[in-house]
Amino acid sequence: MSQFRAKKLDLSCFINVRVLRDHTKRKVFEQYETERQALRYIIRNTTLPGRARAQAQLQLSQMHCYTRSTQINNRCIEGGKSRGVFKDFRMARYPFRMNALEGNIPGVKKASW
């Protein structure tokens, strides 16, 4: 959501709204990571009183969805695509092919075996 979005552009790759959104989600997740983990710890610790654990559950469920790690989705740095993105190169399959054929990716060659 826009309350988390940086006021000034802090990205230098291909940019569209979805790329920006994903970038924001990554930053928010990092910021709230410890808080989420602490709440999860309280929820799962069976030695603590049930009321406290219920309280932690409530708090966790009320946290913003951007603080979840599952919201993060890898996107292509060349075109912002979300599908068929290689983790090794952070590129979708077609930009990867073009770059590999041009020899821009170190060590990647056409294979034949």
Next chain:
Amino acid sequence: MSILRRRDQCRSSLGTPSTRARFSAATRYRSQEDAELHNRNLPEMPAPFQTPPSKPANASTGLLGEGYNTDAQMAQTTPEGQPQEYIPPEQRDDPRLPRSVQAIYLKPLKRRAQYGVPTCDLQLRSYNVRNVEFFADFALRAAYYLHLPAAGPIPLPRITERWTVPRSNFIFKKSQENFERITLRRLIQIQDGHSETVEIWLAFLRKHAYYGVGMKANVWQHEKLGVGKTMDVSLENLKQAMEPKWAHFGRRKTLETSERAFEMMKSEAFQRTGIPLPSSA
């Protein structure tokens, strides 16, 4: 750097003896001045010893000695059409390269380990055979001159990664293309090395890191009993040095999480739920 540079110099001077031999054969009857002029045009050649005039003339029939002989000497030594007699290397007068320079053309020298206790495993990785071979050679030579017994380069199994992608950017899955990336690995093991020397060696290799070659080192040290206290101090010192590098990695925030949980349990909202106040985080 010094070894690299020396190697380059030798590469450049490698071509000269043969060219000079050809050249001198063609201009055998030129005057002494011409030969000297020719000598001045090739500054990168290691300075050859001039044939001393007191020696017998037939001793100087080597490759490089020829260019410096006068006509009279040449007439004496090599009459045309006759095969030259063999002279064992130790009696020849022609200059040889210094041993340290000559060693660059040979396999890297190694020192023998006395106990064979591994102290450092250096793994070199590259996508390029030439680069990784060259740098492994360089590392071995550096280890030799640092008096470190090194074993290797041991070729480790190659890592082959393959990707198959459709040729088109949209549909048409029938037509695909394969790409691969093969990582070559070499292992160099230092045995019985003093930890400081190993560090110097690693720092030297990092300083002269070769393009396209990655390095990874596992270092083992042997300490006396009761190192715990010194390790605590060194860990604190290490933190400052390592923190900027660790910042690039995603790490588990275990310590921060436990502190945060402790804070939360002390907060008013949780105290009302009857949570016991933890004594220590």
